[in-house]
Amino acid sequence: MSTLADHIEAYIKQMLRESQTRTVELSRAQLADVFSCVPSQINYVLTTRFTIERGYIVESRRGGGGYIRIGHIHVGDCTAHAFDLLESIGSELTEKQMENILARLVDYQVITNRQRQIIRGIVQQETSSMDEGKDILRAILVRAMLFLTIKSKA
Amino acid sequence: MSTLADHIEAYIKQMLRESQTRTVELSRAQLADVFSCVPSQINYVLTTRFTIERGYIVESRRGGGGYIRIGHIHVGDCTAHAFDLLESIGSELTEKQMENILARLVDYQVITNRQRQIIRGIVQQETSSMDEGKDILRAILVRAMLFLTIKSKA
DNA sequence: CCTCCTTTGACCATTACTGACCTTAGTTCT
DNA sequence: AGAACTAAGGTCAGTAATGGTCAAAGGAGG
Incomplete structure (x- = not known):
């Protein structure tokens, strides 16, 4: 675990673990700021690590009040x-x-x-x-x- | 009589012994540099000496931040x-x-x-x-x- | 010699990261 | 209502950084 993408992945997974609902909502620009990287880096992490094949669901909305929401499918x-x-x-x-x-x-x-x-x-x-x-x-x-x-x- | 491959093998095994976790992570290019050989020599050593039959597990990742990770499984x-x-x-x-x-x-x-x-x-x-x-x-x-x-x- | 192991290097594949440019949604002004 | 402005997020192609493969050359021992 040493690349920036790995750290962002770990960060998001940690947030997911801490959330009761198994869902997190974040702002792309803010998160990019936390890691001092370009916003598109966040998309890179999302498309390579949080895929549907791995059980993640990513929704987002553009424009004012935009967001990225990540959910994790978990079965009992x-x-x-x-x-x-x-x-x-x-x-x-x-x-x-x-x-x-x-x-x-x-x-x-x-x-x-x-x-x-x-x-x-x-x-x-x-x-x-x-x-x-x-x-x-x-x-x-x-x-x-x-x-x-x-x-x-x- | 020991070949370069033998030395590299010994070097990695030493690293493994010194690691608490029985796992080492290395950079192919750097290790090749230590022994002043071509990087593919490392692959040769890995595929001939660190096989699953001998109890080793080798994982790797290409690209930026790539690595080679070697683990050892003890069999009782x-x-x-x-x-x-x-x-x-x-x-x-x-x-x-x-x-x-x-x-x-x-x-x-x-x-x-x-x-x-x-x-x-x-x-x-x-x-x-x-x-x-x-x-x-x-x-x-x-x-x-x-x-x-x-x-x-x- | 012949065979097997070693060593090399040219060429290939994958992953990470960035930035310019694009799309969508909400807000404000006329 | 419509136009203009503002505030998000999306795409994609290019660059850099790694490791992988394979066939051919080299060498040591039988």
Whole structure:
């Protein structure tokens, strides 16, 4: 965690944690000012880190009294939600899609950060020597490992 | 007789030993500079020495503020046997071979009986619709799930 | 010699950050 | 009501800063 974008991300997540409603409203210009950066840097952080794939919803309004509102989708039963996520994996899974799923499962505390790293390593290991079909094998592997993890807990 | 790669390996391992968290973060370019070599030499060392089989987890990020992070997973004696078993899995694994391995792992208390059943189910699920290559996929799946289980414990 | 491991470098991919320019919404003046 | 002004936020393309890949060359040992 060392770039400006990382710090802004952490800052927003902290605000989210502190808010009861899992929603924060902020002013782009003000936030940019806090971090002494250009306002568009905020957009950069929002579009790269607070995506719908990771469970965030960002709304905004321009003009006078404009704002940016960030919400985090959280479900009561994390395990159930994890199952849904897993079932959404089709026959292929790109690295980006995998990252998003892992990020959400870490968020939901269904897997630990360490487990995420291990899963990444294993997938990389197993797919590295392939020249085609990586996405297919990745889908199978991720599904298998996550199912095992989730079911082992239940 | 030690090569440059050996020195870099030793250097990183030293850093790991000195770190409290068993994790080090480094800059590829800087490290290459320390050893006056091309940056890709670092990748060579990482891919040949810091593999998941040897218990290392390597993460990296490109771009501004990029980094390479290396973590180490200790495996206890209780799981050492399990590791040997896993490494004995070749490119194919029949159902019988799988059953043998699972039985031994249950014996060693590396996995529970319940986990064995879950693994069976997942393998069944994933291979059922294939008409050839089942043994290959089974090898990959079992290896992945068992690696994950063992390493998650460490 | 032949093979395997090491080393290098040219070329590639990804991520972060900035600034000029654009769009939208509210407010005020005529 | 309409025009002009003010106050937000949005886009996008360019630049810089990293790390990744791969094939070819080099070298040590058998």
